[in-house]
Amino acid sequence: MITSISNPRMKELAQMQRRSRARNQAGVFIVEGLRMVREIPYERLEQLYVTEEFYDRYKTEPIFSAKKEFVSSQVFEYISDTKNPQGILAVVRQYKYSEEEVVAKTGYGEGTGRKRPAHILVLDNLQDPGNLGAMFRTAEAAGATGILLSQDCVDIYNPKVIRSTMGAIFRMPFVYVEDLPTPIENLKKQGIHVYAAHLKGGHTYDKEDYTKGTAFLIGNEGNGLRKEIAQCADTWIQIPMEGKAESLNAATAAAILMYEVSRQRRSLLID
Amino acid sequence: MITSISNPRMKELAQMQRRSRARNQAGVFIVEGLRMVREIPYERLEQLYVTEEFYDRYKTEPIFSAKKEFVSSQVFEYISDTKNPQGILAVVRQYKYSEEEVVAKTGYGEGTGRKRPAHILVLDNLQDPGNLGAMFRTAEAAGATGILLSQDCVDIYNPKVIRSTMGAIFRMPFVYVEDLPTPIENLKKQGIHVYAAHLKGGHTYDKEDYTKGTAFLIGNEGNGLRKEIAQCADTWIQIPMEGKAESLNAATAAAILMYEVSRQRRSLLID
Numbered sequence: 001m002i003t004s005i006s007n008p009r010m011k012e013l014a015q016m017q018r019r020s021r022a023r024n025q026a027g028v029f030i031v032e033g034l035r036m037v038r039e040i041p042y043e044r045l046e047q048l049y050v051t052e053e054f055y056d057r058y059k060t061e062p063i064f065s066a067k068k069e070f071v072s073s074q075v076f077e078y079i080s081d082t083k084n085p086q087g088i089l090a091v092v093r094q095y096k097y098s099e100e101e102v103v104a105k106t107g108y109g110e111g112t113g114r115k116r117p118a119h120i121l122v123l124d125n126l127q128d129p130g131n132l133g134a135m136f137r138t139a140e141a142a143g144a145t146g147i148l149l150s151q152d153c154v155d156i157y158n159p160k161v162i163r164s165t166m167g168a169i170f171r172m173p174f175v176y177v178e179d180l181p182t183p184i185e186n187l188k189k190q191g192i193h194v195y196a197a198h199l200k201g202g203h204t205y206d207k208e209d210y211t212k213g214t215a216f217l218i219g220n221e222g223n224g225l226r227k228e229i230a231q232c233a234d235t236w237i238q239i240p241m242e243g244k245a246e247s248l249n250a251a252t253a254a255a256i257l258m259y260e261v262s263r264q265r266r267s268l269l270i271d
Numbered sequence: 272m273i274t275s276i277s278n279p280r281m282k283e284l285a286q287m288q289r290r291s292r293a294r295n296q297a298g299v300f301i302v303e304g305l306r307m308v309r310e311i312p313y314e315r316l317e318q319l320y321v322t323e324e325f326y327d328r329y330k331t332e333p334i335f336s337a338k339k340e341f342v343s344s345q346v347f348e349y350i351s352d353t354k355n356p357q358g359i360l361a362v363v364r365q366y367k368y369s370e371e372e373v374v375a376k377t378g379y380g381e382g383t384g385r386k387r388p389a390h391i392l393v394l395d396n397l398q399d400p401g402n403l404g405a406m407f408r409t410a411e412a413a414g415a416t417g418i419l420l421s422q423d424c425v426d427i428y429n430p431k432v433i434r435s436t437m438g439a440i441f442r443m444p445f446v447y448v449e450d451l452p453t454p455i456e457n458l459k460k461q462g463i464h465v466y467a468a469h470l471k472g473g474h475t476y477d478k479e480d481y482t483k484g485t486a487f488l489i490g491n492e493g494n495g496l497r498k499e500i501a502q503c504a505d506t507w508i509q510i511p512m513e514g515k516a517e518s519l520n521a522a523t524a525a526a527i528l529m530y531e532v533s534r535q536r537r538s539l540l541i542d
Binding site: 039130140171 | 310401405408409411412413414437438439442443475477510511512513514515516517518519520522523526527530531533534537
Protein backbone atom coordinates (compact mmCIF):
# COMPACT_ATOMS: atom_id res chain seq x y z
CA MET A 1 0.00 0.00 0.00
CA ILE A 2 1.24 3.46 -0.90
CA THR A 3 1.04 5.67 2.16
CA SER A 4 3.26 8.62 1.30
CA ILE A 5 2.54 11.55 -0.97
CA SER A 6 6.28 11.79 -1.59
CA ASN A 7 6.05 8.58 -3.59
CA PRO A 8 7.31 9.65 -7.05
CA ARG A 9 4.42 7.97 -8.88
CA MET A 10 1.89 9.80 -6.68
CA LYS A 11 3.63 13.08 -7.41
CA GLU A 12 3.45 12.28 -11.10
CA LEU A 13 -0.28 11.48 -10.85
CA ALA A 14 -1.01 14.76 -9.09
CA GLN A 15 0.90 16.54 -11.87
CA MET A 16 -1.07 14.71 -14.53
CA GLN A 17 -4.36 15.81 -12.95
CA ARG A 18 -3.35 19.43 -13.30
CA ARG A 19 -1.13 19.65 -16.36
CA SER A 20 -1.85 18.63 -19.90
CA ARG A 21 1.87 18.51 -20.63
CA ALA A 22 2.42 15.87 -17.96
CA ARG A 23 -0.45 13.82 -19.39
CA ASN A 24 0.72 14.15 -22.95
CA GLN A 25 4.34 13.29 -22.16
CA ALA A 26 3.15 10.05 -20.58
CA GLY A 27 0.53 9.52 -23.27
CA VAL A 28 -2.19 8.85 -20.69
CA PHE A 29 -5.12 10.44 -18.89
CA ILE A 30 -6.83 9.91 -15.56
CA VAL A 31 -10.30 8.60 -14.95
CA GLU A 32 -11.97 8.81 -11.53
CA GLY A 33 -15.04 7.29 -9.93
CA LEU A 34 -16.64 3.89 -10.32
CA ARG A 35 -19.19 4.90 -12.92
CA MET A 36 -16.52 6.14 -15.33
CA VAL A 37 -13.95 3.46 -14.45
CA ARG A 38 -16.48 0.75 -15.34
CA GLU A 39 -16.54 1.98 -18.92
CA ILE A 40 -12.78 1.88 -19.53
CA PRO A 41 -11.87 -0.55 -22.33
CA TYR A 42 -9.59 -3.04 -20.54
CA GLU A 43 -6.88 -2.95 -23.19
CA ARG A 44 -6.38 0.76 -22.47
CA LEU A 45 -6.11 0.48 -18.71
CA GLU A 46 -2.55 1.14 -17.54
CA GLN A 47 -2.85 1.44 -13.77
CA LEU A 48 -5.61 1.19 -11.19
CA TYR A 49 -5.43 2.81 -7.74
CA VAL A 50 -7.92 2.14 -5.01
CA THR A 51 -8.40 2.72 -1.29
CA GLU A 52 -9.01 -0.27 0.98
CA GLU A 53 -12.36 1.16 2.02
CA PHE A 54 -13.47 1.34 -1.60
CA TYR A 55 -12.20 -2.13 -2.43
CA ASP A 56 -13.91 -3.70 0.57
CA ARG A 57 -17.19 -2.23 -0.54
CA TYR A 58 -16.95 -2.99 -4.28
CA LYS A 59 -14.64 -6.04 -4.49
CA THR A 60 -17.02 -7.93 -6.78
CA GLU A 61 -16.67 -5.28 -9.52
CA PRO A 62 -15.23 -6.86 -12.70
CA ILE A 63 -12.62 -4.08 -12.94
CA PHE A 64 -10.82 -5.61 -9.95
CA SER A 65 -9.71 -8.52 -12.08
CA ALA A 66 -7.16 -5.97 -13.33
CA LYS A 67 -3.95 -5.43 -11.39
CA LYS A 68 -4.66 -2.85 -8.70
CA GLU A 69 -2.58 -0.93 -6.21
CA PHE A 70 -3.79 0.17 -2.79
CA VAL A 71 -3.23 3.73 -1.62
CA SER A 72 -4.12 5.26 1.75
CA SER A 73 -7.10 7.64 1.97
CA GLN A 74 -4.72 10.51 2.59
CA VAL A 75 -2.72 9.72 -0.56
CA PHE A 76 -5.94 9.29 -2.50
CA GLU A 77 -7.07 12.77 -1.56
CA TYR A 78 -3.72 14.05 -2.81
CA ILE A 79 -3.98 12.37 -6.22
CA SER A 80 -7.71 13.01 -6.71
CA ASP A 81 -9.15 15.93 -8.66
CA THR A 82 -12.50 15.86 -6.86
CA LYS A 83 -13.59 17.31 -3.54
CA ASN A 84 -15.12 14.10 -2.25
CA PRO A 85 -13.11 11.33 -3.89
CA GLN A 86 -14.78 7.91 -4.13
CA GLY A 87 -11.50 6.04 -3.80
CA ILE A 88 -10.94 4.65 -7.30
CA LEU A 89 -8.76 6.14 -10.01
CA ALA A 90 -7.37 4.74 -13.25
CA VAL A 91 -4.59 5.73 -15.60
CA VAL A 92 -5.74 5.15 -19.17
CA ARG A 93 -3.79 5.26 -22.43
CA GLN A 94 -4.66 8.23 -24.65
CA TYR A 95 -6.48 7.79 -27.95
CA LYS A 96 -4.85 8.51 -31.27
CA TYR A 97 -7.33 8.60 -34.10
CA SER A 98 -6.20 9.71 -37.51
CA GLU A 99 -8.06 12.48 -39.25
CA GLU A 100 -9.15 9.88 -41.80
CA GLU A 101 -10.74 7.72 -39.14
CA VAL A 102 -12.64 10.62 -37.64
CA VAL A 103 -13.93 12.13 -40.85
CA ALA A 104 -14.59 8.83 -42.57
CA LYS A 105 -17.51 9.33 -44.90
CA THR A 106 -19.45 6.55 -43.25
CA GLY A 107 -19.46 5.17 -39.75
CA TYR A 108 -21.36 2.24 -38.35
CA GLY A 109 -24.43 2.76 -36.21
CA GLU A 110 -23.74 1.11 -32.87
CA GLY A 111 -25.85 -2.01 -32.57
CA THR A 112 -27.61 -1.52 -35.89
CA GLY A 113 -25.00 -2.93 -38.24
CA ARG A 114 -26.09 -0.28 -40.71
CA LYS A 115 -23.67 2.10 -42.35
CA ARG A 116 -24.54 5.73 -42.00
CA PRO A 117 -23.46 8.98 -43.60
CA ALA A 118 -20.93 11.08 -41.72
CA HIS A 119 -22.27 13.23 -38.89
CA ILE A 120 -19.42 15.34 -37.61
CA LEU A 121 -18.86 18.17 -35.14
CA VAL A 122 -16.04 20.61 -35.91
CA LEU A 123 -15.15 22.67 -32.83
CA ASP A 124 -13.39 26.00 -33.20
CA ASN A 125 -11.62 27.27 -30.07
CA LEU A 126 -14.11 25.78 -27.61
CA GLN A 127 -12.94 26.68 -24.08
CA ASP A 128 -15.34 25.40 -21.45
CA PRO A 129 -14.53 21.89 -20.13
CA GLY A 130 -18.16 21.21 -19.19
CA ASN A 131 -19.32 22.18 -22.67
CA LEU A 132 -16.79 19.96 -24.40
CA GLY A 133 -17.66 16.98 -22.21
CA ALA A 134 -21.38 17.57 -22.73
CA MET A 135 -20.86 17.65 -26.50
CA PHE A 136 -19.14 14.26 -26.45
CA ARG A 137 -21.95 12.82 -24.34
CA THR A 138 -24.71 14.17 -26.57
CA ALA A 139 -22.80 13.36 -29.76
CA GLU A 140 -22.68 9.67 -28.88
CA ALA A 141 -26.38 9.61 -28.02
CA ALA A 142 -27.34 11.45 -31.21
CA GLY A 143 -25.33 9.05 -33.36
CA ALA A 144 -22.60 11.48 -34.42
CA THR A 145 -19.66 9.76 -36.13
CA GLY A 146 -16.71 11.93 -35.12
CA ILE A 147 -15.44 15.19 -33.62
CA LEU A 148 -12.72 17.45 -35.03
CA LEU A 149 -11.16 20.01 -32.68
CA SER A 150 -8.97 23.00 -33.40
CA GLN A 151 -5.63 22.84 -31.58
CA ASP A 152 -6.67 25.71 -29.28
CA CYS A 153 -9.77 23.96 -27.90
CA VAL A 154 -9.69 22.98 -24.22
CA ASP A 155 -7.81 19.71 -23.61
CA ILE A 156 -10.12 16.71 -23.92
CA TYR A 157 -8.07 14.96 -21.19
CA ASN A 158 -8.78 17.69 -18.65
CA PRO A 159 -10.39 15.83 -15.69
CA LYS A 160 -13.53 18.00 -15.85
CA VAL A 161 -14.02 17.20 -19.53
CA ILE A 162 -13.55 13.48 -18.89
CA ARG A 163 -16.19 13.52 -16.14
CA SER A 164 -18.75 15.37 -18.25
CA THR A 165 -18.40 12.95 -21.18
CA MET A 166 -20.01 10.26 -18.99
CA GLY A 167 -17.93 7.66 -20.85
CA ALA A 168 -18.37 8.91 -24.41
CA ILE A 169 -14.63 9.76 -24.40
CA PHE A 170 -13.98 6.02 -24.68
CA ARG A 171 -16.16 5.61 -27.76
CA MET A 172 -16.42 8.78 -29.84
CA PRO A 173 -13.65 9.19 -32.45
CA PHE A 174 -11.98 12.61 -32.23
CA VAL A 175 -8.83 14.37 -33.37
CA TYR A 176 -7.12 17.72 -32.77
CA VAL A 177 -5.99 19.40 -35.96
CA GLU A 178 -3.42 22.15 -36.54
CA ASP A 179 -5.43 24.20 -38.92
CA LEU A 180 -9.19 23.82 -39.43
CA PRO A 181 -9.61 25.04 -43.04
CA THR A 182 -7.69 22.10 -44.55
CA PRO A 183 -9.70 19.32 -42.85
CA ILE A 184 -12.90 21.25 -43.60
CA GLU A 185 -11.86 21.30 -47.24
CA ASN A 186 -11.31 17.54 -47.03
CA LEU A 187 -14.82 17.05 -45.66
CA LYS A 188 -16.27 18.95 -48.59
CA LYS A 189 -14.20 16.94 -51.07
CA GLN A 190 -15.82 13.82 -49.65
CA GLY A 191 -19.26 15.23 -50.36
CA ILE A 192 -19.98 16.07 -46.73
CA HIS A 193 -22.05 19.23 -46.46
CA VAL A 194 -20.50 21.71 -44.03
CA TYR A 195 -22.83 23.95 -41.99
CA ALA A 196 -21.67 26.86 -39.86
CA ALA A 197 -23.81 27.43 -36.76
CA HIS A 198 -23.92 31.21 -36.86
CA LEU A 199 -26.06 33.93 -35.27
CA LYS A 200 -26.15 35.56 -38.70
CA GLY A 201 -26.98 32.31 -40.50
CA GLY A 202 -29.49 32.92 -43.26
CA HIS A 203 -30.91 29.39 -43.20
CA THR A 204 -33.11 28.05 -40.40
CA TYR A 205 -31.40 24.89 -39.17
CA ASP A 206 -34.46 22.64 -39.42
CA LYS A 207 -35.14 23.44 -43.08
CA GLU A 208 -31.92 21.73 -44.23
CA ASP A 209 -31.53 18.10 -45.29
CA TYR A 210 -29.18 16.23 -42.95
CA THR A 211 -29.84 12.73 -44.24
CA LYS A 212 -26.64 13.00 -46.34
CA GLY A 213 -23.15 13.47 -44.91
CA THR A 214 -23.25 16.46 -42.53
CA ALA A 215 -20.73 18.45 -40.52
CA PHE A 216 -21.44 21.33 -38.11
CA LEU A 217 -18.93 24.06 -37.31
CA ILE A 218 -19.41 25.23 -33.71
CA GLY A 219 -17.53 28.24 -32.34
CA ASN A 220 -16.17 29.59 -29.10
CA GLU A 221 -18.61 30.23 -26.22
CA GLY A 222 -18.17 33.99 -26.13
CA ASN A 223 -17.18 34.88 -29.67
CA GLY A 224 -18.69 32.26 -31.93
CA LEU A 225 -16.87 31.00 -35.00
CA ARG A 226 -13.78 32.82 -36.22
CA LYS A 227 -14.58 34.60 -39.45
CA GLU A 228 -12.03 32.65 -41.48
CA ILE A 229 -13.49 29.36 -40.20
CA ALA A 230 -17.14 30.32 -40.76
CA GLN A 231 -16.22 31.25 -44.33
CA CYS A 232 -15.18 27.65 -45.03
CA ALA A 233 -18.78 26.44 -44.64
CA ASP A 234 -21.14 25.60 -47.50
CA THR A 235 -24.15 27.03 -45.63
CA TRP A 236 -24.65 29.27 -42.61
CA ILE A 237 -27.50 28.10 -40.42
CA GLN A 238 -29.09 29.58 -37.33
CA ILE A 239 -31.32 28.31 -34.57
CA PRO A 240 -34.29 30.69 -34.23
CA MET A 241 -34.48 32.40 -30.84
CA GLU A 242 -37.41 34.14 -29.23
CA GLY A 243 -37.60 36.69 -26.44
CA LYS A 244 -34.48 38.70 -25.77
CA ALA A 245 -32.18 35.68 -25.86
CA GLU A 246 -28.99 36.69 -27.66
CA SER A 247 -27.44 33.28 -28.03
CA LEU A 248 -27.62 29.68 -26.90
CA ASN A 249 -24.99 27.85 -24.91
CA ALA A 250 -22.57 26.20 -27.38
CA ALA A 251 -23.28 22.68 -26.10
CA THR A 252 -27.03 23.32 -26.22
CA ALA A 253 -26.81 24.57 -29.80
CA ALA A 254 -24.77 21.50 -30.78
CA ALA A 255 -27.34 19.23 -29.10
CA ILE A 256 -30.25 20.80 -30.97
CA LEU A 257 -28.43 20.44 -34.30
CA MET A 258 -27.27 16.87 -33.71
CA TYR A 259 -30.73 15.75 -32.63
CA GLU A 260 -32.24 17.31 -35.73
CA VAL A 261 -29.90 15.07 -37.75
CA SER A 262 -30.97 12.12 -35.61
CA ARG A 263 -34.66 12.98 -36.10
CA GLN A 264 -34.36 13.24 -39.88
CA ARG A 265 -32.32 10.07 -40.22
CA ARG A 266 -34.63 8.03 -38.01
CA SER A 267 -37.55 8.99 -40.21
CA LEU A 268 -35.56 7.78 -43.24
CA LEU A 269 -33.60 4.65 -42.40
CA ILE A 270 -30.44 4.38 -44.46
CA ASP A 271 -28.93 1.03 -45.40
CA MET B 272 -17.00 55.12 -0.81
CA ILE B 273 -17.30 51.99 1.31
CA THR B 274 -13.81 50.82 2.23
CA SER B 275 -14.39 48.41 5.09
CA ILE B 276 -15.64 44.85 4.97
CA SER B 277 -17.02 45.37 8.47
CA ASN B 278 -19.65 47.67 6.98
CA PRO B 279 -22.93 45.96 7.98
CA ARG B 280 -24.41 46.22 4.50
CA MET B 281 -21.32 44.58 3.01
CA LYS B 282 -21.59 41.77 5.54
CA GLU B 283 -25.22 41.35 4.59
CA LEU B 284 -24.35 41.22 0.87
CA ALA B 285 -21.70 38.56 1.46
CA GLN B 286 -24.32 36.56 3.38
CA MET B 287 -26.83 36.94 0.58
CA GLN B 288 -24.33 35.59 -1.93
CA ARG B 289 -24.01 32.40 0.06
CA ARG B 290 -27.34 31.83 1.77
CA SER B 291 -30.77 31.52 0.25
CA ARG B 292 -32.33 32.36 3.62
CA ALA B 293 -30.58 35.76 3.74
CA ARG B 294 -31.78 36.46 0.18
CA ASN B 295 -35.32 35.38 0.87
CA GLN B 296 -35.62 37.32 4.12
CA ALA B 297 -34.65 40.47 2.25
CA GLY B 298 -36.73 39.47 -0.80
CA VAL B 299 -33.82 40.21 -3.17
CA PHE B 300 -31.08 38.54 -5.17
CA ILE B 301 -27.69 39.58 -6.45
CA VAL B 302 -26.63 40.10 -10.04
CA GLU B 303 -22.99 40.52 -11.02
CA GLY B 304 -21.15 41.60 -14.13
CA LEU B 305 -21.99 44.22 -16.75
CA ARG B 306 -23.62 41.87 -19.22
CA MET B 307 -26.20 40.68 -16.68
CA VAL B 308 -26.61 44.06 -14.95
CA ARG B 309 -27.53 45.64 -18.30
CA GLU B 310 -30.59 43.41 -18.50
CA ILE B 311 -32.07 44.28 -15.09
CA PRO B 312 -35.49 45.89 -15.41
CA TYR B 313 -34.94 49.30 -13.77
CA GLU B 314 -38.03 49.09 -11.57
CA ARG B 315 -36.56 46.02 -9.88
CA LEU B 316 -33.14 47.48 -9.13
CA GLU B 317 -32.68 48.12 -5.42
CA GLN B 318 -28.98 48.92 -5.05
CA LEU B 319 -25.99 49.22 -7.33
CA TYR B 320 -22.38 48.82 -6.17
CA VAL B 321 -19.39 49.63 -8.31
CA THR B 322 -15.65 50.11 -8.04
CA GLU B 323 -14.11 53.38 -9.19
CA GLU B 324 -12.03 51.53 -11.75
CA PHE B 325 -15.13 50.00 -13.26
CA TYR B 326 -17.06 53.27 -13.26
CA ASP B 327 -14.23 55.17 -14.91
CA ARG B 328 -14.17 52.67 -17.70
CA TYR B 329 -17.93 52.29 -18.27
CA LYS B 330 -19.39 55.59 -17.06
CA THR B 331 -21.47 56.05 -20.21
CA GLU B 332 -23.49 52.88 -19.49
CA PRO B 333 -27.21 53.74 -19.09
CA ILE B 334 -27.34 51.77 -15.81
CA PHE B 335 -25.32 54.54 -14.15
CA SER B 336 -28.29 56.88 -14.32
CA ALA B 337 -29.43 54.78 -11.32
CA LYS B 338 -28.18 55.68 -7.85
CA LYS B 339 -24.86 53.94 -7.33
CA GLU B 340 -22.52 53.46 -4.42
CA PHE B 341 -18.76 53.15 -4.71
CA VAL B 342 -16.88 50.39 -2.93
CA SER B 343 -13.14 49.77 -2.79
CA SER B 344 -11.66 46.89 -4.83
CA GLN B 345 -10.91 45.03 -1.63
CA VAL B 346 -14.51 45.32 -0.45
CA PHE B 347 -15.73 44.33 -3.90
CA GLU B 348 -13.72 41.13 -3.76
CA TYR B 349 -15.34 40.41 -0.42
CA ILE B 350 -18.91 40.87 -1.66
CA SER B 351 -18.37 39.19 -5.04
CA ASP B 352 -19.17 35.56 -5.77
CA THR B 353 -16.71 35.31 -8.68
CA LYS B 354 -12.98 34.70 -8.77
CA ASN B 355 -12.21 37.65 -11.02
CA PRO B 356 -14.89 40.23 -10.22
CA GLN B 357 -15.59 42.87 -12.86
CA GLY B 358 -16.49 45.52 -10.30
CA ILE B 359 -20.26 45.88 -10.71
CA LEU B 360 -22.95 44.25 -8.61
CA ALA B 361 -26.65 44.90 -8.20
CA VAL B 362 -29.27 43.97 -5.63
CA VAL B 363 -32.51 43.15 -7.42
CA ARG B 364 -36.01 42.55 -6.03
CA GLN B 365 -37.16 38.93 -6.28
CA TYR B 366 -39.97 37.88 -8.60
CA LYS B 367 -43.31 36.61 -7.35
CA TYR B 368 -45.38 35.03 -10.07
CA SER B 369 -48.60 33.25 -9.18
CA GLU B 370 -49.10 29.70 -10.34
CA GLU B 371 -51.89 31.02 -12.57
CA GLU B 372 -49.56 33.45 -14.31
CA VAL B 373 -46.99 30.75 -14.97
CA VAL B 374 -49.33 28.06 -16.23
CA ALA B 375 -51.61 30.42 -18.14
CA LYS B 376 -53.01 28.49 -21.06
CA THR B 377 -51.76 31.07 -23.50
CA GLY B 378 -48.81 33.40 -23.42
CA TYR B 379 -47.78 36.04 -25.87
CA GLY B 380 -44.94 35.41 -28.29
CA GLU B 381 -42.36 38.12 -27.66
CA GLY B 382 -42.33 40.54 -30.53
CA THR B 383 -44.92 38.61 -32.54
CA GLY B 384 -48.09 39.88 -30.88
CA ARG B 385 -49.50 36.39 -31.45
CA LYS B 386 -51.01 34.33 -28.68
CA ARG B 387 -49.55 30.89 -28.31
CA PRO B 388 -50.49 27.69 -26.55
CA ALA B 389 -48.79 26.97 -23.23
CA HIS B 390 -45.26 25.53 -23.40
CA ILE B 391 -44.21 24.70 -19.89
CA LEU B 392 -41.32 23.00 -18.10
CA VAL B 393 -42.08 21.23 -14.83
CA LEU B 394 -38.87 20.51 -12.89
CA ASP B 395 -38.80 17.78 -10.28
CA ASN B 396 -35.95 18.01 -7.76
CA LEU B 397 -33.42 19.51 -10.16
CA GLN B 398 -30.17 20.04 -8.27
CA ASP B 399 -27.45 21.44 -10.52
CA PRO B 400 -27.27 25.27 -10.64
CA GLY B 401 -25.71 25.27 -14.13
CA ASN B 402 -28.48 23.02 -15.43
CA LEU B 403 -31.26 25.16 -14.01
CA GLY B 404 -29.73 28.35 -15.40
CA ALA B 405 -29.21 26.71 -18.80
CA MET B 406 -32.86 25.61 -18.86
CA PHE B 407 -34.06 29.17 -18.28
CA ARG B 408 -31.77 30.44 -21.02
CA THR B 409 -32.90 27.82 -23.54
CA ALA B 410 -36.55 28.08 -22.48
CA GLU B 411 -36.66 31.75 -23.36
CA ALA B 412 -35.00 31.15 -26.73
CA ALA B 413 -37.33 28.23 -27.54
CA GLY B 414 -40.42 30.28 -26.71
CA ALA B 415 -41.45 28.41 -23.57
CA THR B 416 -44.16 30.21 -21.60
CA GLY B 417 -43.35 29.26 -18.01
CA ILE B 418 -41.43 27.07 -15.58
CA LEU B 419 -42.82 25.24 -12.54
CA LEU B 420 -40.33 24.01 -9.94
CA SER B 421 -40.76 21.59 -7.07
CA GLN B 422 -39.89 23.14 -3.71
CA ASP B 423 -36.76 20.95 -3.46
CA CYS B 424 -35.17 22.18 -6.70
CA VAL B 425 -31.97 24.22 -6.38
CA ASP B 426 -32.64 27.89 -5.53
CA ILE B 427 -33.14 29.98 -8.66
CA TYR B 428 -31.48 32.93 -6.88
CA ASN B 429 -28.24 31.02 -6.32
CA PRO B 430 -25.54 33.22 -7.98
CA LYS B 431 -24.45 30.37 -10.27
CA VAL B 432 -28.00 29.88 -11.53
CA ILE B 433 -28.41 33.61 -12.13
CA ARG B 434 -25.21 33.73 -14.18
CA SER B 435 -26.14 30.75 -16.35
CA THR B 436 -29.59 32.18 -17.19
CA MET B 437 -27.83 34.92 -19.20
CA GLY B 438 -30.69 37.26 -18.33
CA ALA B 439 -33.64 34.91 -18.89
CA ILE B 440 -34.27 35.07 -15.12
CA PHE B 441 -35.62 38.61 -15.70
CA ARG B 442 -38.11 37.48 -18.33
CA MET B 443 -39.22 33.87 -17.92
CA PRO B 444 -42.22 33.39 -15.57
CA PHE B 445 -41.56 30.74 -12.91
CA VAL B 446 -42.92 29.58 -9.59
CA TYR B 447 -41.91 27.11 -6.87
CA VAL B 448 -44.77 24.86 -5.78
CA GLU B 449 -45.23 22.82 -2.60
CA ASP B 450 -46.47 19.69 -4.21
CA LEU B 451 -46.18 18.95 -7.93
CA PRO B 452 -49.16 16.61 -8.49
CA THR B 453 -51.77 19.33 -7.83
CA PRO B 454 -50.40 21.90 -10.30
CA ILE B 455 -49.87 19.09 -12.84
CA GLU B 456 -53.55 18.19 -12.41
CA ASN B 457 -54.41 21.85 -13.02
CA LEU B 458 -52.42 21.83 -16.26
CA LYS B 459 -54.37 18.83 -17.46
CA LYS B 460 -57.69 20.45 -16.52
CA GLN B 461 -56.75 23.35 -18.79
CA GLY B 462 -56.26 20.94 -21.68
CA ILE B 463 -52.46 21.11 -21.55
CA HIS B 464 -50.95 17.75 -22.49
CA VAL B 465 -48.40 16.61 -19.90
CA TYR B 466 -45.39 14.59 -21.10
CA ALA B 467 -42.93 12.87 -18.78
CA ALA B 468 -39.37 12.75 -20.15
CA HIS B 469 -38.49 9.23 -19.10
CA LEU B 470 -35.83 6.68 -20.05
CA LYS B 471 -38.63 4.11 -20.16
CA GLY B 472 -40.94 6.32 -22.19
CA GLY B 473 -42.79 4.27 -24.79
CA HIS B 474 -43.26 7.20 -27.19
CA THR B 475 -40.47 8.73 -29.24
CA TYR B 476 -40.48 12.45 -28.42
CA ASP B 477 -40.57 13.66 -32.02
CA LYS B 478 -43.65 11.65 -32.97
CA GLU B 479 -45.92 13.66 -30.66
CA ASP B 480 -47.92 16.77 -31.56
CA TYR B 481 -46.74 19.78 -29.57
CA THR B 482 -48.68 22.44 -31.46
CA LYS B 483 -51.32 22.35 -28.71
CA GLY B 484 -50.65 23.24 -25.06
CA THR B 485 -47.67 21.20 -23.87
CA ALA B 486 -45.86 20.62 -20.58
CA PHE B 487 -42.71 18.53 -20.00
CA LEU B 488 -41.87 16.91 -16.69
CA ILE B 489 -38.07 16.82 -16.23
CA GLY B 490 -36.47 14.94 -13.35
CA ASN B 491 -33.41 15.05 -11.15
CA GLU B 492 -29.97 14.72 -12.81
CA GLY B 493 -29.06 11.40 -11.24
CA ASN B 494 -32.39 9.76 -10.57
CA GLY B 495 -34.81 11.10 -13.13
CA LEU B 496 -38.44 11.76 -12.27
CA ARG B 497 -39.84 10.49 -9.00
CA LYS B 498 -42.27 7.67 -9.69
CA GLU B 499 -45.25 9.50 -8.20
CA ILE B 500 -44.53 12.53 -10.38
CA ALA B 501 -43.96 10.57 -13.60
CA GLN B 502 -47.30 8.86 -13.01
CA CYS B 503 -49.09 12.20 -13.23
CA ALA B 504 -48.20 12.52 -16.93
CA ASP B 505 -50.55 11.81 -19.83
CA THR B 506 -47.73 10.33 -21.94
CA TRP B 507 -44.22 9.06 -21.26
CA ILE B 508 -41.78 10.09 -23.97
CA GLN B 509 -38.13 9.27 -24.55
CA ILE B 510 -35.34 10.73 -26.61
CA PRO B 511 -33.72 7.89 -28.61
CA MET B 512 -30.06 7.32 -27.76
CA GLU B 513 -27.41 5.48 -29.74
CA GLY B 514 -24.11 3.99 -28.70
CA LYS B 515 -23.71 3.12 -25.06
CA ALA B 516 -25.08 6.43 -23.84
CA GLU B 517 -27.25 5.74 -20.82
CA SER B 518 -28.82 9.15 -20.45
CA LEU B 519 -28.64 12.75 -21.55
CA ASN B 520 -27.85 15.70 -19.34
CA ALA B 521 -31.15 17.06 -17.95
CA ALA B 522 -30.66 20.51 -19.50
CA THR B 523 -29.73 18.94 -22.85
CA ALA B 524 -32.84 16.75 -22.80
CA ALA B 525 -35.01 19.78 -21.97
CA ALA B 526 -33.40 21.74 -24.82
CA ILE B 527 -34.10 18.99 -27.36
CA LEU B 528 -37.73 18.75 -26.27
CA MET B 529 -38.34 22.51 -26.18
CA TYR B 530 -36.79 23.01 -29.62
CA GLU B 531 -38.97 20.24 -31.04
CA VAL B 532 -41.97 22.27 -29.82
CA SER B 533 -40.45 25.36 -31.41
CA ARG B 534 -39.84 23.50 -34.68
CA GLN B 535 -43.39 22.17 -34.89
CA ARG B 536 -44.98 25.49 -34.01
CA ARG B 537 -42.86 27.46 -36.47
CA SER B 538 -44.02 25.16 -39.25
CA LEU B 539 -47.63 25.84 -38.22
CA LEU B 540 -48.06 29.47 -37.24
CA ILE B 541 -50.84 29.91 -34.70
CA ASP B 542 -52.85 33.13 -34.43
